[in-house]
Amino acid sequence: MVTKIIEGVSFDLKEDFCFDFLSEYGQVFRVFDKQDSGYISFGVQNANNKLFLKIAGAPTVRSNYSSAESINRLKSTVSIYQDLRHPKLIEIIDHKEIKEGYLTVFEWIEGECMGKQYGAFDKFLNLPLEDKFNIYKDILLFHQHVNQRGYIAIDFYDGCIMYNFTSKQTMICDIEFYSKKPVINKFGRMPGSSRYMSPEEFQLGTEIDERSNVFVMGATAFQLLGGGSDRSLEKWKADEKLYTIALKAIDIEKENRYRTIDEYYDAWNNACSSLS
Known part of the structure; x- marks a missing residue:
């Protein structure tokens, strides 16, 4: 197991993973690393707003899915969020390939x-x-x-x-x-x-x-x-x-x-x- 610290926020992974891309979106203030979905998520804040980043590919501690399974599943969710846009649904803002993984970017919900x-x-x-x-x-x-x-x-x-x-x-x-x-x-x-x-x-x-x-x-x-x-x-x-x-x-x-x-x-x- 590997413990990583990004801007004072610590979390565990089965193996190391590169999160350099996070700095493009803002400063990390929260991490969600205990899910069994195969994803790891971060709350980040920049000069304009807060964002919720969901990432597939990182070897999370509690997941029994392979990186490939998690990546393919996260990719498949993009069209669902786009098709079902609604004032009561968290808004998807961006999505893209990252090194050895996939990233989706959502608005941050205070709640x-x-x-x-x-x-x-x-x-x-x-x-x-x-x-x-x-x-x-x-x-x-x-x-x-x-x-x-x-x-x-x-x-x-x-x-x-x-x-x-x-x-x-x-x-x-x-x-x-x-x-x-x-x-x-x-x-x-x-x-x-x-x-x-x-x-x-x-x-x-x-x-x-x-x-x-x-x-x-x-x-x-x-x-x-x-x-x-x-x-x-x-x-x-x-x-x-x-x-x-x-x-x-x-x-x-x-x-x-x-x-x-x-x-x-x-x-x-x-x-x-x-x-x-």
Whole structure:
């Protein structure tokens, strides 16, 4: 293992890697080196702004992917971010080959990630109900857009949600497995957090479609407003009407769910309106 220090920020790698290109973008102020994705990421600041740099090719400590696999996967994400540009999606600014790797450059988001692997998970769960409703609405609106663009959301979970607790702004930050329709399960167990995944995402050869994404949105509601994997009414913090709607969204039988994200959003939004 190699420990590197760049401008006072230290991190570990399995082997050495050249990061000289970072100085083109600014001064490093943060590193994200503990992910198992095969990427290493940096926050950098220059005279104009802050940027988020995601790099494939460096031999990260926790990754089981080869450098070639990581590079090819990161390259494939560029078109997804470009196709799905949206006010609630982190903006991709640049991408290019680097020595023995690949680089993508994004805007820097001031906020905290909801993912369980980060320190803010409990802060999200303890937010006032109104703030949770606003976060959830932003998530639903973004996924309406995803569907309209002909994509299926794969591997959406709390680690994709960024939130600024001061400005109360929600952003989506990680969509690299989102895929153009049609999507067939070729894995058996698809990428993702089991807390959010529909039954068909564990079944080889099944189609992952809009009703599958309805399930993901329902599971997200239970994570924000209920007991997460405990989907009992006793753990639900919002109105019982909304509980019934979310419960239908996560029905094990696909045909019993809402047919579309739009249909689910309308049911949810109408129920919210009737409560105000």
